[in-house]
Amino acid sequence: MSEALKSKIEVPIMAELFAKGEKPEYLFWVGCAGAFDTRYMKVAKAFATILNHLGTSYAVLGKEESCTGDPARRAGNEMLFQMQAMTNIEIFKMYEIKKIITICPHCYNTLKNEYPDLGAEFEVVNYLEFLQGMIKSGKLKLDKSKLKGNKVTYHDPCYLGRANDIYDSPRFVIESLGLKISEMQRNKSFALCCGAGGAQMFKDAEKGDKEIFIERTEEALETKSDIIATACPFCMTMITDGLKYKNKEEEIKNLDIAEMIATAII
Amino acid sequence: MSQLVFIVLLTITIGIFAYSAFKVYQLFKLTKPAYPVRDFGKRINRTIVNAFFQQRIFRNPVAGFMHAMVFWGFCLILVGSIEMVIDGIAGTERILASLGLVYNIIIGGGDLFAYIIAVFIVVFIIRRTILNVNRLHGKEMQKKNHIDAILALTMILLLMISLAGMNMFYIAGHSDYVGVYPISALIAPLFVNMQADTIKLIHDISWWSHIILIFIFANALPYSKHFHIFMSIPNVFFSRLTPLGKMTNMDSITKEVKLMMNPETAFAATPEGDEPPARFGILDAEDFTWKNYIDSLACTQCGRCTAVCPANITGKELSPRKMIMNIRQRMKMKGPHLVKQGADYNDGFSLIRDLIKEEEVWACTTCNACAKECPLNIDHPTFILDLRRYLVMEESAAPAQLNAIFANIENNGAPWQYSNEDRLNWTE
Numbered sequence: 266m267s268e269a270l271k272s273k274i275e276v277p278i279m280a281e282l283f284a285k286g287e288k289p290e291y292l293f294w295v296g297c298a299g300a301f302d303t304r305y306m307k308v309a310k311a312f313a314t315i316l317n318h319l320g321t322s323y324a325v326l327g328k329e330e331s332c333t334g335d336p337a338r339r340a341g342n343e344m345l346f347q348m349q350a351m352t353n354i355e356i357f358k359m360y361e362i363k364k365i366i367t368i369c370p371h372c373y374n375t376l377k378n379e380y381p382d383l384g385a386e387f388e389v390v391n392y393l394e395f396l397q398g399m400i401k402s403g404k405l406k407l408d409k410s411k412l413k414g415n416k417v418t419y420h421d422p423c424y425l426g427r428a429n430d431i432y433d434s435p436r437f438v439i440e441s442l443g444l445k446i447s448e449m450q451r452n453k454s455f456a457l458c459c460g461a462g463g464a465q466m467f468k469d470a471e472k473g474d475k476e477i478f479i480e481r482t483e484e485a486l487e488t489k490s491d492i493i494a495t496a497c498p499f500c501m502t503m504i505t506d507g508l509k510y511k512n513k514e515e516e517i518k519n520l521d522i523a524e525m526i527a528t529a530i531i
Numbered sequence: 532m533s534q535l536v537f538i539v540l541l542t543i544t545i546g547i548f549a550y551s552a553f554k555v556y557q558l559f560k561l562t563k564p565a566y567p568v569r570d571f572g573k574r575i576n577r578t579i580v581n582a583f584f585q586q587r588i589f590r591n592p593v594a595g596f597m598h599a600m601v602f603w604g605f606c607l608i609l610v611g612s613i614e615m616v617i618d619g620i621a622g623t624e625r626i627l628a629s630l631g632l633v634y635n636i637i638i639g640g641g642d643l644f645a646y647i648i649a650v651f652i653v654v655f656i657i658r659r660t661i662l663n664v665n666r667l668h669g670k671e672m673q674k675k676n677h678i679d680a681i682l683a684l685t686m687i688l689l690l691m692i693s694l695a696g697m698n699m700f701y702i703a704g705h706s707d708y709v710g711v712y713p714i715s716a717l718i719a720p721l722f723v724n725m726q727a728d729t730i731k732l733i734h735d736i737s738w739w740s741h742i743i744l745i746f747i748f749a750n751a752l753p754y755s756k757h758f759h760i761f762m763s764i765p766n767v768f769f770s771r772l773t774p775l776g777k778m779t780n781m782d783s784i785t786k787e788v789k790l791m792m793n794p795e796t797a798f799a800a801t802p803e804g805d806e807p808p809a810r811f812g813i814l815d816a817e818d819f820t821w822k823n824y825i826d827s828l829a830c831t832q833c834g835r836c837t838a839v840c841p842a843n844i845t846g847k848e849l850s851p852r853k854m855i856m857n858i859r860q861r862m863k864m865k866g867p868h869l870v871k872q873g874a875d876y877n878d879g880f881s882l883i884r885d886l887i888k889e890e891e892v893w894a895c896t897t898c899n900a901c902a903k904e905c906p907l908n909i910d911h912p913t914f915i916l917d918l919r920r921y922l923v924m925e926e927s928a929a930p931a932q933l934n935a936i937f938a939n940i941e942n943n944g945a946p947w948q949y950s951n952e953d954r955l956n957w958t959e
Contacts, residue, residue, distance in 0.1 A: 276958045297945040299957060306957035313958070327955050331944030339897050340933045341812065341919030343781045345940060347788040378777035383785065423898040428776025454903055455590075458841040463897030463916075467946055468932035471894040474846030481841075 276313050277324040279360050290322040291390075292362045294376065296369035297332050298498030304505060305498040311527035312368050312392055318530050319404060323366065329356055335375040340464035347383065350375075354385045364388045366395055368523060370424035370497045371462070377429070391425065393434040393496060396526060400441045409443030411529040417444045418490040419522075420481065420504060421456035422497035435496050438522055442529055447488040457481050461499035482507025486517070493519045537619035537742075544746040551753040558824065558866040563808075565820035566779060570772055578768045581908065588906040591835065594658075597651040598906075601687075604644025605760075608694065611641045615742050625701075628709035639711035642698050646714045649691040656684050666834035671853035676756070676832060683757040690744050696737035704730040759831035763907045766829035769822065770908030775899040778916060783808050809874075812920030815881045816865040817874055819858060820917075826909040827859035836901035836911060842894040849894035851901035851911040857886045858914070883918060892918045893930055 282289055293316060299309030316323050334349030357365075365387055367373040377389035399405035419439060425431040432453045439446055451457045460470065460477025470476060482504055485493045493508070495501045501521060508514040568574070580586045585602060588595040614627045628634050658664045659680060667680075698715035702708050703722040712719075722730060752758050810818055836851035837843050843850050861882045868876045883889070892915060901911045922928040929937070936946040944951055 273959050276955070278955075295954070295957070297947065300954040301945060301947050301949045301956075309957045325955075328951050330954055331951070332940045332946060334940070336936055336946050337940055338778060339916065339919075340929060340936070341916065341921075341923030342929070342937050343784045343811070343920055343924060344788065345937055347781075347784050348792070349940065349944075351788055351792055374774075374776040378774050379780070382780035423896070423900075424776055427899040427903045429774050455839070455900075457839075457844075458896045458898030458900065460841060460845075460896055463895055463912075464933060464936070465896050467936045468893070468930050470845075471842070471847045471849070471890050473842070473848075473894075477841045477845050477896070480845055 274310060274313055274317065276317075276327075278327045279324040280327070280329065282324050283360055288361060289324040291316075291324075291364045291366045292357070292360070293323045293325050294365050294367045294369075294372055295325055295330060296367065296372045296498065298369055300330070302498055302502070305501055305521075308368060308498070308501070308521040308523050311521065312523040314527050315396070315405070315523065315530060319399060326356065333372050333375040333380075335371045336464040336467060338375070338379070339462070340467075350380055350383050350385075354380060354383060357385065357387060362387055364390060366390045366392060368392045368498075368521075370422045370428070371499070374424045374428050391429075391431060391434070392523060393425070393431065393438055396438045396522075397434040400438065405526075406531045407442055407526065407529045408531045409529070412442050412444060412492070412525060415444060415492050416447055416488070416490045417492040417494055418447050418449055418485055418488040419452075419494045419496075420449070420459065420485060420500055421453055422495070422500050423456070423458050423462050425496060426456055427454055435494075435522055438526065439494055442525060447490055449484045449488055451484065457484065459497075459500040459503035461503050466499045466502065478503035478507045479510055482511060486511065486513065491517060492525070493517060494522050494525060495519060496522050534620065534622045540743065540746060541616065541619065544750060547750045548753075551750065554867075555753060555828070557870045558862055559821055561817065561866060561869050562819050562821040562824050565822035566771060566773075568769060573772055574768050577770065577772070577908075578764060581906070582764045582767045585906070587904070587908075590904060590906075595906075597654060600644070601648050601651055604641070604648045607637055607640040607644055608648075610637045611694075612742075612745055615738070619742060625709055634709075635711040639713055641694070642712040642715050645691045645694045645698070649688055649695070652684050652688045652691065656681065656688075659684075666838040669834060669837055669850055669852065671850055671856055672832065672834075679755050679757075680832070683751075683755055686744060686748050686751070690741060690748065693737045693741035693744060697734060697741055700730050700734035700737060704734055756830070756832050758828050759907075762825060762829040763831070766825050766907045766909065769825060771822070771910055771913070775902050775912075779913060781811070781920070784811070810921065811924040812922070813914070813917040814883050814921045814925070816861045817869055818917075818921070819862065822910060823858050823914050823917075824862060826907075826911075826914070827855050827862065829907045830855045830859070830909055832856065833906075835904045835906065836909070839900040839904050841896055841898055841900065847890075847894040848888060849891045851915075854887065854891070854911055854914060855909055857882060861886055883921065887918065889922065889928065892922065 277289065279289070279292065293313065295309050298305040300306070331353060332349055333353065334346035337349065338346035365376055367376060367389060370391070373389060373391045396405065400407070417439060419435055421432065425435070436446060457480065458477060459481050485504065493504055495504055501519060504519045505514070508517055508519055585595070585599040588598050614625065617626050618624060659667050659677065695715060698712050699719045700722065702712055702716055702719035703725070704727065752760055813819065830852070832852060834852050840849060840851050865876070865878060868878065883892070895912065895915045897912050897916065899912055902909070939946055939948050943949065
């Protein structure tokens, strides 16, 4: 499977399907990080590979996708957020979208919890809940030998965890790879933020004694894991930076759960 | 005679309390809407779980256990206090004893808890003064805050000592006493040989001290952080039921955006009397929502929020506890003037900048650790984000890097400066 991740993949485009009169079951919401962040683009690709493998009926908006407005809203720019949201909702309505699947927890939270206030009517599924369902139903089979022997820890993204109470799906999916999770001291609802939420991703931190991502990376390193699993593009940037700062990027991998799954699909 | 004294004291107590309550009510009338309060079933459920079962406080098991014991003890002892008020007015003694088994359980529980609470209160005082538990300190915790805390703890300790004294000497003075007193009954035999008059005197002094302390305590609370005792359960009941990640929608903005996107329909749909708010977000006391204010009254400055705040842990200026304390502080400063002189009152001072630095507002990662930790469902992030809304929408005072992402989102639909044409590059 890892070979497949290196070559171009075919991804259905909503406008093209719609022109043919087809309506896919899911809209795969890639998000700005999936589209533009060099590291996280691989995660979008890994997840699309899984969807293709499963034969899921889905499409992406491609050039018609636009920021959900989350960073604008959390930075206080409600006007810009609502303009983004209403524009996006019009596109969803145009394509009669009923289900959206997200990889980014910030997009997930905004689409699921905040868009309904502005007239959105659709179901939003996080990719981890989706993967959990596919594994449980036996549709997604995994080769447990692929990542065997690796020690793994999982960093809960705030926008899945505390924001939406999703703690079990990611753990279920990781464990279905035959891995046991070495939890960090602060985990699940106690997890420490990576430092990038609330639009912090896009600005320097205020002055203090330490960067939050370093504090969190140190905690992850204490578990002596070979893989730090993340489930959010911003967490990934922060933890990867933390590993670089600690000169550990060679020995320890920071992978998104979608990437771990993509390496093990049979 | 003693009945008359009691009734006079009770009337004064209720009078002062009503005055304090009215002042608080006037301040609440100044507040802005937060969200509609619906779903009473869910609210009752949350109140039972979070308040009566103390669910969240157990996230910190040791201090949580002690708090829970104090809380449950208070609930039982409260029934005993009601009995004392009835006895005081009617000149009776232990009038509720006719309740039988129920009475024995309540009074027996109250007796047991009086001693447990007394011990834990001493532990609390030690934690604050000798052990210097980190979370009870911090730059916003000034001397007056510690004095407030110690005074309240001392008062509770005296309440428990007087209650225990009352029970012990009641038993010592009555061979045919009513009710069950698991601990006091063990100690009381030490005093049976004392003179009957002395026993009665000590009992009466304990009884009167206990009830007078309650009267003083009740009237001190509205001016102390221990207003917590009255406001915490309502705060849980009225807390936001939506997921922590959800931010409240600004409907006034929705109207404007609709107008921009589709001028004809929006014009037609604008109902009369629906005026835009005087100000977007929160700058000062007049902008607080009722939830901000009740949060600030319920807060007992325990610091669980600040102890888990990633910004605070890493040495940034932000402390969620300070933010909540600032709400109450500013309302106390400005609120009464707003009541008297109207909404235009200006004291040349403002919450943002004079009490809360912009640096604090921008340090928040909206991770919701504070909100998750707060045993009372105080909603710090919503408040902080409303401060940001003011800074951005009224003053365009966002940090430059955030202004850059606003421009990018506006121009190319992403926080980064990439073209929409490249949105499928990840498939390569």
